[in-house]
Amino acid sequence: MSVPALVPSRTPRTARPAVAALATLRRIPLGPLLAWAVLVLLAVAALTPGLLAPQPPNAVDPVNALAPPGSEHLLGTDQLGRDVYSRLVHGTRDSLVVGLGATGLALGAGALLGVLAATARAVVDEVLMRLTDILLAFPGLLLALLVIALLGPGTGHATLAIGLSMLPGFVRLARAQALLVGRADYVHHAVGFGQPRWTARLRHVVPNALPPLVVFATLSIAGAVIAGASLSFLGLGPQPPDPEWGAMLAEGRGQFEDAWALALGPGVAVLLTAAALTVVGRDLQRRLEGRHGHGRR
Amino acid sequence: MAVAEEAARPAAGSPADPSGGSPADPSGGPTGGPLAGAPAESFTDAKPEAEPEPGPAGEPPVLVVENLRVGFARGGDVVRGVGFTLRPGECLAVVGESGSGKSVTARTLLGLTGPGAAVRADRLELDGVDLTGLDERGWRGLRGRRVGLVLQDALVSLDPLRRIGTEVTEVLANHRLVPAARRPARAVELLAEAGVPEPEVRARQYPHELSGGQRQRALIASAVAADPAVLVADEPTTALDVTVQARILDLLAERKAAGAALLLISHDLSVVARLADRIAVMFGGAFVEEGPAAQVLAAPAHPYTRELLAAVPGRHPRGTRLSVRSPELPPPGTPAPADAGCRYAPHCPLAEDACRTRPPEPVRLAGDRVARCRRLDRPWPAPRPAAGPPATGPSATDSGTVVLTAEGLVKSYRRPDGSTHRAVRGVSLRLRAGEVLGVLGESGSGKSTVALMAIGRLRPDAGTVTLLGEPWPGPARGADLRRVQLVQQDTLSAFDPRWTVERLVGEALGAAGRRAARRRREEIAGRLRLVGLGPELLGRRPRELSGGQRQRVAIARALAAEPEVLVCDEPVSALDVSVQAQVLDLLAEVRERTGVSVLFISHDLGVIRHSSDRVLVMKDGEVVEEGEVEEVFARPAHPYTRQLLAALPG
Amino acid sequence: MKGLPPPAGGLALLRHWVVRRLALAVVVVLGAASAAFAGLWLAPGDPVQLIVGSHEVTPEVAARVRDDLGLDEPLVVQYGRFLGRLLSGDLGHSYQASRPVADVLGDQAAATVELALAGFLLALLGAVLLAVATAGRRPWLRRASSAVELVLGSTPAFWAGIVLLTLFSFRWQLFPAVDGGGLDGLVLPAVTLALPMLGVFAQVLRESMERSLEEPYALSARARGSGETALRLRHSLRHTLVPLLTLSGWTVGSLLSGAVVVETVFSRQGIGRITASAISARDLPVVTGVVVVSAVVFTVVNLLVDVGYAIADPRLKESLR
Amino acid sequence: SSGSGSADGAGAAGGGAPVDGGTLRFAAEVEPDCLDPAVSPADVTGVVDRNVFDSLVRLDSAGTFHPWLATSWEVSPDGLTYTFHLRTDVLFHDGTKLDAAAVKATLEHAVDPATKSLYAGGLLEGFAGADAPDPATAVIRLTKPRAALLQALSTPYLGIQSPKSLADNAADLCRKPVGSGPFSFVSWEKSTSVTLKRNPGYAWAPEGAAHTGAAHLEKLVFQIVPEESVRQGQLRSGQIEIAGNAAPARIADLKGTKGFQVLQQEAPGQVYGLFLNPVAGVLADERVRTALARSLQLDALVKSVYHDTRHRAQGPLGPGTVFYDKSVEGVLGYDPAGAGKLLDEAGWTGRDADGYRTKDGKRLTVVWPTSAYLARDNRDLLAQGVQADAKKAGIELQYLNQDPGTFAKTAVGGTADVLGFSFVRPEADILRHYFGSASTADKGGSNLFRISDPQLDGWLDQGASSSDPAVRGRAYAQAQKYVVDHVLEIPLYVPVTALGASSRVHGVGFDAAAFPQFYDAWLAAR
Numbered sequence A: 001m002s003v004p005a006l007v008p009s010r011t012p013r014t015a016r017p018a019v020a021a022l023a024t025l026r027r028i029p030l031g032p033l034l035a036w037a038v039l040v041l042l043a044v045a046a047l048t049p050g051l052l053a054p055q056p057p058n059a060v061d062p063v064n065a066l067a068p069p070g071s072e073h074l075l076g077t078d079q080l081g082r083d084v085y086s087r088l089v090h091g092t093r094d095s096l097v098v099g100l101g102a103t104g105l106a107l108g109a110g111a112l113l114g115v116l117a118a119t120a121r122a123v124v125d126e127v128l129m130r131l132t133d134i135l136l137a138f139p140g141l142l143l144a145l146l147v148i149a150l151l152g153p154g155t156g157h158a159t160l161a162i163g164l165s166m167l168p169g170f171v172r173l174a175r176a177q178a179l180l181v182g183r184a185d186y187v188h189h190a191v192g193f194g195q196p197r198w199t200a201r202l203r204h205v206v207p208n209a210l211p212p213l214v215v216f217a218t219l220s221i222a223g224a225v226i227a228g229a230s231l232s233f234l235g236l237g238p239q240p241p242d243p244e245w246g247a248m249l250a251e252g253r254g255q256f257e258d259a260w261a262l263a264l265g266p267g268v269a270v271l272l273t274a275a276a277l278t279v280v281g282r283d284l285q286r287r288l289e290g291r292h293g294h295g296r297r
Numbered sequence B: 001m002a003v004a005e006e007a008a009r010p011a012a013g014s015p016a017d018p019s020g021g022s023p024a025d026p027s028g029g030p031t032g033g034p035l036a037g038a039p040a041e042s043f044t045d046a047k048p049e050a051e052p053e054p055g056p057a058g059e060p061p062v063l064v065v066e067n068l069r070v071g072f073a074r075g076g077d078v079v080r081g082v083g084f085t086l087r088p089g090e091c092l093a094v095v096g097e098s099g100s101g102k103s104v105t106a107r108t109l110l111g112l113t114g115p116g117a118a119v120r121a122d123r124l125e126l127d128g129v130d131l132t133g134l135d136e137r138g139w140r141g142l143r144g145r146r147v148g149l150v151l152q153d154a155l156v157s158l159d160p161l162r163r164i165g166t167e168v169t170e171v172l173a174n175h176r177l178v179p180a181a182r183r184p185a186r187a188v189e190l191l192a193e194a195g196v197p198e199p200e201v202r203a204r205q206y207p208h209e210l211s212g213g214q215r216q217r218a219l220i221a222s223a224v225a226a227d228p229a230v231l232v233a234d235e236p237t238t239a240l241d242v243t244v245q246a247r248i249l250d251l252l253a254e255r256k257a258a259g260a261a262l263l264l265i266s267h268d269l270s271v272v273a274r275l276a277d278r279i280a281v282m283f284g285g286a287f288v289e290e291g292p293a294a295q296v297l298a299a300p301a302h303p304y305t306r307e308l309l310a311a312v313p314g315r316h317p318r319g320t321r322l323s324v325r326s327p328e329l330p331p332p333g334t335p336a337p338a339d340a341g342c343r344y345a346p347h348c349p350l351a352e353d354a355c356r357t358r359p360p361e362p363v364r365l366a367g368d369r370v371a372r373c374r375r376l377d378r379p380w381p382a383p384r385p386a387a388g389p390p391a392t393g394p395s396a397t398d399s400g401t402v403v404l405t406a407e408g409l410v411k412s413y414r415r416p417d418g419s420t421h422r423a424v425r426g427v428s429l430r431l432r433a434g435e436v437l438g439v440l441g442e443s444g445s446g447k448s449t450v451a452l453m454a455i456g457r458l459r460p461d462a463g464t465v466t467l468l469g470e471p472w473p474g475p476a477r478g479a480d481l482r483r484v485q486l487v488q489q490d491t492l493s494a495f496d497p498r499w500t501v502e503r504l505v506g507e508a509l510g511a512a513g514r515r516a517a518r519r520r521r522e523e524i525a526g527r528l529r530l531v532g533l534g535p536e537l538l539g540r541r542p543r544e545l546s547g548g549q550r551q552r553v554a555i556a557r558a559l560a561a562e563p564e565v566l567v568c569d570e571p572v573s574a575l576d577v578s579v580q581a582q583v584l585d586l587l588a589e590v591r592e593r594t595g596v597s598v599l600f601i602s603h604d605l606g607v608i609r610h611s612s613d614r615v616l617v618m619k620d621g622e623v624v625e626e627g628e629v630e631e632v633f634a635r636p637a638h639p640y641t642r643q644l645l646a647a648l649p650g
Numbered sequence C: 001m002k003g004l005p006p007p008a009g010g011l012a013l014l015r016h017w018v019v020r021r022l023a024l025a026v027v028v029v030l031g032a033a034s035a036a037f038a039g040l041w042l043a044p045g046d047p048v049q050l051i052v053g054s055h056e057v058t059p060e061v062a063a064r065v066r067d068d069l070g071l072d073e074p075l076v077v078q079y080g081r082f083l084g085r086l087l088s089g090d091l092g093h094s095y096q097a098s099r100p101v102a103d104v105l106g107d108q109a110a111a112t113v114e115l116a117l118a119g120f121l122l123a124l125l126g127a128v129l130l131a132v133a134t135a136g137r138r139p140w141l142r143r144a145s146s147a148v149e150l151v152l153g154s155t156p157a158f159w160a161g162i163v164l165l166t167l168f169s170f171r172w173q174l175f176p177a178v179d180g181g182g183l184d185g186l187v188l189p190a191v192t193l194a195l196p197m198l199g200v201f202a203q204v205l206r207e208s209m210e211r212s213l214e215e216p217y218a219l220s221a222r223a224r225g226s227g228e229t230a231l232r233l234r235h236s237l238r239h240t241l242v243p244l245l246t247l248s249g250w251t252v253g254s255l256l257s258g259a260v261v262v263e264t265v266f267s268r269q270g271i272g273r274i275t276a277s278a279i280s281a282r283d284l285p286v287v288t289g290v291v292v293v294s295a296v297v298f299t300v301v302n303l304l305v306d307v308g309y310a311i312a313d314p315r316l317k318e319s320l321r
Numbered sequence D: 001s002s003g004s005g006s007a008d009g010a011g012a013a014g015g016g017a018p019v020d021g022g023t024l025r026f027a028a029e030v031e032p033d034c035l036d037p038a039v040s041p042a043d044v045t046g047v048v049d050r051n052v053f054d055s056l057v058r059l060d061s062a063g064t065f066h067p068w069l070a071t072s073w074e075v076s077p078d079g080l081t082y083t084f085h086l087r088t089d090v091l092f093h094d095g096t097k098l099d100a101a102a103v104k105a106t107l108e109h110a111v112d113p114a115t116k117s118l119y120a121g122g123l124l125e126g127f128a129g130a131d132a133p134d135p136a137t138a139v140i141r142l143t144k145p146r147a148a149l150l151q152a153l154s155t156p157y158l159g160i161q162s163p164k165s166l167a168d169n170a171a172d173l174c175r176k177p178v179g180s181g182p183f184s185f186v187s188w189e190k191s192t193s194v195t196l197k198r199n200p201g202y203a204w205a206p207e208g209a210a211h212t213g214a215a216h217l218e219k220l221v222f223q224i225v226p227e228e229s230v231r232q233g234q235l236r237s238g239q240i241e242i243a244g245n246a247a248p249a250r251i252a253d254l255k256g257t258k259g260f261q262v263l264q265q266e267a268p269g270q271v272y273g274l275f276l277n278p279v280a281g282v283l284a285d286e287r288v289r290t291a292l293a294r295s296l297q298l299d300a301l302v303k304s305v306y307h308d309t310r311h312r313a314q315g316p317l318g319p320g321t322v323f324y325d326k327s328v329e330g331v332l333g334y335d336p337a338g339a340g341k342l343l344d345e346a347g348w349t350g351r352d353a354d355g356y357r358t359k360d361g362k363r364l365t366v367v368w369p370t371s372a373y374l375a376r377d378n379r380d381l382l383a384q385g386v387q388a389d390a391k392k393a394g395i396e397l398q399y400l401n402q403d404p405g406t407f408a409k410t411a412v413g414g415t416a417d418v419l420g421f422s423f424v425r426p427e428a429d430i431l432r433h434y435f436g437s438a439s440t441a442d443k444g445g446s447n448l449f450r451i452s453d454p455q456l457d458g459w460l461d462q463g464a465s466s467s468d469p470a471v472r473g474r475a476y477a478q479a480q481k482y483v484v485d486h487v488l489e490i491p492l493y494v495p496v497t498a499l500g501a502s503s504r505v506h507g508v509g510f511d512a513a514a515f516p517q518f519y520d521a522w523l524a525a526r
């Protein structure tokens, strides 16, 4: 998805760009607008967290532990007196790497393998699907351990491990979807125009099989972030004291009474990300398919 | 209906009467809005004194509609002042072009216009009961019981996941007319009444296990199960081959004879000729002409009616244009620029300036007919010959080189139970350079299978296909496949729904070459011009095109691959006659310009007769007859061909 | 798909197909078990070390443990033995619990199956209700419901569990926090397990239900006087079965990982917790036991799903290839 | 020792007369892996099994031994032979009579390699054999003198088991403990609960118990509830009477809430501390070790992390341990300036872009591997605080989470710079386990850095073998002092057993190891 390209190109170059920009804005409904705003904020937080949260995320201040939200600390402090808001902002990058990376990996590889299984010969299909079954039966924790054993610890490897454990679901869904789409006449036509079969699949089947997969993916992001937290205990993923939403979630789980912001903050961040991606995803889909309204005729 | 009562009066209606719409009748006058002061928006308005009184049959009308207007949230009204009455045992046929509002009108009669629809009517009465203020509960009580609807998309109007029997008796369950235990038996009876063979078996089958014609009958059975007073049949025969079509029409005739009032909707005049007592011709949301069936068919008054009749292929010699519209005119379905003028004016060869600025008023004609046109007196232009003499006449093909040859093609499909079904059993054909070879045959006779083998998508089990003497598809496959292209019936599924027209056509041009983007764009625009489409369509997606436009894009795309052979599988059967006419004209033109050879598959005799040089008749996977098209039509040799020709309506 | 002949002899075909799939299932099970063997062998850490933990153990004890477990033999021998035992249906002895794995899993399986089934059915029921209530209805209703589903789908299970416990057990005392063996102890865990699934199911259900509501047969049903809810229940619901079945196949996988959290929060016994601790302790027999059992379960479930397709949609009979 | 609530044996004050009957539900954080005390090393096993098994002797938290199943005992002058005179009126739950053979069988079971004991066998270090000269006399022979033997025998891990059960039940001991304690085993629902019921014929309570005869409680149920917030919720909603492992933040809450109390006791033994690698790596330089210790603001840190419910540890042993020596107090105080100077001296004078000290371009990095199962009791949070303080001093402290397997490898391999451990045991001999040169990992000890210091070994061996408390006290004092002086360990905090309880609960005491005791417990009427 070439997400960022859409917005700027929609702004016509006129003598009064501000007016034009406003007009463009007005054409985008409120929901997607807010969602885009959230995504932009997330991007800023991931790239230059210092801009949004000047306070250092790891500065321990035991005297001010578990301070309530207020002007000094927007969302209060944790048990070590670290600023929760700042930790949330600074944790964005690692969290997104794990959450989006793993989901993206599962989505991308799942779509390709699923489409391959659906369109290739029966033998290939059978082999791929049985391998998927094996992967499905393989506990995620063990998978993570294997990844550590083979590749060593690290955030990237955690992403890989989570992505792999999410993969089977996506492969199955993609295959089912591609079985439907792959029979479409336009794929045959593309081959008839002299395209190699795999190009035709890549160009036609994959994008058309994608929409339900994307819905599924947005619903999986939160799970990936949470899974990331459970792996950081194994040495995969970000290590303390570096902030990461999943780890913060785990830290804050018993703290509802003492510091609600500490307990809720990371969860809300995950949710906001997933929600924003869902809304933007639907919006993009509508635009790309040239549908307007609610997609109902 | 109001007009029907005219029969009892002197046909002295003054077409010029400007007070035709005077609010003499307080209940029937225009309800305001921009049209309030305009003359005669509907037929009934023209005759405010018209009351539902006993007609010639002596029976009161079951359905009265006056000045019905329907609009959707986006865009203006799509039904703009329709009015009629329907008596028991009477059949009113509504014909008209695609998108003129026929189906919307039909659905409105059951309160199923859809969400976001605004329905207004001066009168909408069933059995004297006003329906305008009815709530959803009230409507539900009527649906199926008082008014039955046979939907337009018959093949997909039965729930594919429910058994036929359950679907047929659903209306009985909904209205608790027959206890559950009795319903299965009733379903069988109903199916039998509808002429479905082996009703006991069918009742337990799923829709996909029935042929198209059987499904259509089952759907009719479900619509008449509760014996409604009014039966609305929306395009009940489209996409059915002639023999099946005839049987369906017979079935409807039976219902009519049994006393049901029938509203028959079609875009095909010849289909309704058998059944209709009266015909209403719809264009742009209004009835532009209405009158007794025989008279309308024999002497069409309104230019659009005349166009419709002219567009029926098979009525005209080959080599003539069917369509009077020039490709430059806006395609059908395009909303008229303003409400002010006649909707047909932009397409009308007779239009004058006044047509575009002032709405036409109803003109009463002899023989209980009304037409809405100010140019009724003008003669209709004679059918134009195709531009230039046909490059390849029947005689020319005799000597032409053979482009595509099929020898003894056999193809079997595996059935789910493991047995094999021989879909094609030894078909041979020769397609000569520049010729159009028609393939005729009933549904399931293997036409499409032959087409797929011809384009190299399907490998025959036995037999060979050669292209210009070489085995086809060649060992190289790949780019080689471009040499034979397919235009299929269902263009919507032939196009990737996410792609724009530009990309779609560009795909056929080939990805190689890396031409500069702008030059490529120009080339694509040029390809579209070839099929009479403007560059403004380049950015549209398939769903944003009308059926006719889509079919043109499909042809443009197929031609962009510069094939030697074009295989057209039912290219026009989903289109309404006027659009179909344009596409057939286009194909003829393209053949002249490019000299491409065409394998033309259709179940429509008229279409084949009009467009083909030679014809092949298929039945059960075999060629039963072959010859020059006129020869075959004039002197059919095989009994099946004879049966086909006999079933031809009109 | 065109005029399909009546499915005479379809049963024979089905049987043939099922037999073939079951044969492949054996391959899957062996493959999964071997992968688990390799995984545990490659994973860092000495099982003996992990079993004895950080406690005082004399080297003799360690050697004894190692010998008992057959860990001092060459890998090939170990693998060969492992496969041999597996093929004869013996899952071995747990290192940790020093009991037969079959017993260990047998003890736990019932609880997990009970939980998973209850959770799955609840999710299904909730999703159906939600979809019927919102599909194709007012836009604000659909939007609200899809927001709720997103929240449900993205809420960490332990949060959901603790919130449910706090409200229904601690505050209102409607259900016990810890399963006392009765049905009431199953309610909260099952709901916790169900909520995220419900989010996903409801989205998928509504989407396919809305698609089916736009189909001509829906209009046709309305024209026969069917009410809106009846229409959704009688017609649209069946059309959601195919996507739902696809999802169910996937769900089984996520049920196990979801079960770990739920079983922990609600102090339930079950495969989830056993697996987690067995992996940490490199308890190879238990891990492979779990893998074998889940491979069998997944294969059977996927088999059922594929058969289910044909039942849910008679047009898909041909997909049983 | 300190703590609110009750200590050692005595019932909570003001509870009125004990009431018999009722079920006490105790929510434990972890589940016993095996209920055979000879096998399992887990604390929770000890807590549960204490009720099922009686020991030969009882140790109170003051370090005094009292008669229990043994009415009296003698130690031979060479310290190699212990003779116990047993009660003759004791019946196991299966009806078997207690005799010397039972003692012998129990001890032999513990050291039998087939048992694969993970703890009890180790407690019997130097065990040469047991004899039963007559049914009422049991003799234990040792290969070398061991002062800690009585303490070992007082633990539930060496509780006396029914010989019949040991013989008949061999395969099922884990799931069917049979002892002679005040409660007998009823059932164990895996992952859910262990249920015990009152032993009505119990008449051999240890000396010092608040009452004699059968226990007050009718039933004792240990529920396994891993989630702290769930335990608290259960407690507050009356679904349980006692919540184990109350989180620090909850302790203050409960104290202030009517209807609830906190029962807590500081644990003796090795406190939670950072063991520094004095053998290899950057911490081999004592100046760096000292600098690290002095740069930590432990008072503030422990206070905030534990909400003022834990004491900062001053030396390797908790203050409640017998032979704890006060001289360690204040040795490792916060002194950032001093720390800086030491690091300068040690050559870590450079600073890199992140503010860490460097020497020859190399950053001063200290690696502290850990694993999830060690992260209980807010220890990972504490680690992050330590990390932050170290950073202020220019030391990069890497706190690395590892999976258990990797961690076991690093820890045993001795490649880490820092490791964090604690070990509850009411016996100073625990020091030998961590610092004795004979306690390296390959010999089953926890001296993972392979510290080999003759001086230290001398004191530790003396403490272990002498039966003279004065000698032992002196030896352990020197050892403790040595550990802090040379910063072999940075003591962090003293672990506490903290139970949240309903105020209906009375009479729950703690034994010497700070394990809760339920024999005297009773529930007031609602």
Ligand SMILES: Nc1ncnc2c1ncn2[C@@H]1O[C@H](COP(=O)(O)OP(=O)(O)OP(=O)(O)O)[C@@H](O)[C@H]1O
Pocket: A297, B072, B073, B078, B096, B097, B098, B099, B100, B101, B102, B103, B104, B105, B113, B114, B115, B152, B267, B576
């Ligand atoms: N639900 C709807 N919302 C908006 N516009 C609609 C809706 N239904 C129909 N229309 C529009 O109303 C017009 C009339 O449609 P209708 O289906 O009645 O045409 P028709 O005469 O039946 O054509 P055809 O012969 O193709 O069936 C079309 O322009 C169509 O796009």
Ligand SMILES: Nc1ncnc2c1ncn2[C@@H]1O[C@H](COP(=O)(O)OP(=O)(O)OP(=O)(O)O)[C@@H](O)[C@H]1O
Pocket: B413, B414, B421, B423, B441, B442, B443, B444, B445, B446, B447, B448, B449, B450, B603, C002, C003, C004
């Ligand atoms: N992929 C397939 N698998 C199994 N049977 C098939 C397949 N395609 C076609 N058939 C069967 O082969 C026969 C011929 O089909 P074909 O599509 O060629 O008919 P047709 O003449 O094009 O019919 P129509 O006019 O309905 O398009 C039919 O009985 C059809 O059911």
Ligand SMILES: [Mg+2]
Pocket: B102, B103, B104, B152, B234
């Ligand atoms: Mg229509």
Ligand SMILES: [Mg+2]
Pocket: B447, B448, B449, B569
């Ligand atoms: Mg066909």
